[in-house]
Amino acid sequence: MTVSEIVESRGNCRENLLQILHDIQDSSGDNSIHTEAIDELSRIMGITVADITGTLSFYTMFSMKPRGRHIIRLCDSPPCYIMGSENILDALQKKLGIKIDGTTPDKAFTLxxxxxxxxxGVAPAMMIGDEVYGNLTADKVSKIIDSIRKSEGR
Ligand code: FES
Structure with a gap:
């Protein structure tokens, strides 16, 4: 979908901006919002580029950097930390061969x-896309990654 089609489908008003940005990111092909899309959105909606980028940078779910098809969000807040999220981070980094904020060379995962x-309640926990995974262990995250790769035929 183009930016103008997305704006038209959601309705051209400021209160729909977050949903419009979600749709733009989802249809970008690399889970990010490109500067060209921001320029076009600014022109179509009459909202300044600075205003849009300010909104983007406020919410961690948006990115202006290209990312993988699957975004892994590992919780590092105290309850998950106490339950071993650091070990899970190590396991994910080893399994994927990337560091935090990195993307695998095949563009499958961003960590x-x-x-x-x-x-x-199920700490340590992570999300991949909209799916929550809890009670994580190193073995469990390895199997989750394998099963996503398998579902993509890789
Ligand atoms: S602290 Fe990790 S899910 Fe709440």
Whole structure:
């Protein structure tokens, strides 16, 4: 979908800006919002580029940097930290061969950390896309990554 099609489908008003930005990011092909899209959005909606980029930088779910098809958000807030999120981070970094904020060479995964995901009852926890994974162990994260790769036929 183009930026103008997205704005048209959501409705051209300021209160729809976050949903419009989500849609633009989802249809970007690399899970990010490109500067060209921001320029176009600014022109179509009559909102300044500075205003849009200010909104983007406020929310961690948006990125202006190209990212993988699957965004892993590992919680590093205290309850998850106490339950071993650092070990899970190590396991993810080793399994994927990347550091925090890195993207795998095949563009499948980007690894990010996050504050509380609201699922402390199953700490340590992470999200991949919209899916929550809890009670993580190194073995469990390895199997999760393998199963996502397998589902993509890789
Ligand atoms: S502290 Fe990790 S999900 Fe709440």
């Amino acid at each position: 990010e950390t996050s504050s509380c995901l609201g699922t402390c």
